Amino acid sequence: MTPGEWDELSEVIQLESSDSMKRRLLALEDDKPFLVCDSGVELIASSSRDLPPDELADFTPEPGGEWVVTDEAGNVVSRFADWSDNDH
Numbered sequence: 001m002t003p004g005e006w007d008e009l010s011e012v013i014q015l016e017s018s019d020s021m022k023r024r025l026l027a028l029e030d031d032k033p034f035l036v037c038d039s040g041v042e043l044i045a046s047s048s049r050d051l052p053p054d055e056l057a058d059f060t061p062e063p064g065g066e067w068v069v070t071d072e073a074g075n076v077v078s079r080f081a082d083w084s085d086n087d088h
Helices: 003-013 018-026
Strands: 034-037 043-046 068-070 076-079
Touching: 003 018, 018 034
Parallel strands: none
Antiparallel strands: 034 043, 068 076
């Protein structure tokens, strides 16, 4: 990745600066030379470039259920049913 791409990634995940990510990469053990994204936004050391399996890949909500986003207090702030094809 270019320095600009690392800066962009660090802004997206908001966990690390590009400098701290560089330090993590340089400190990786020989048996785990890669940082890969888990099913969230955490970068984890890995022996492979492959992403770990997504534990929720086969999840299906119960009938009548809905996908929502909540804030820290547990209030629903967005419902999937309200999204349009134009939402990004």
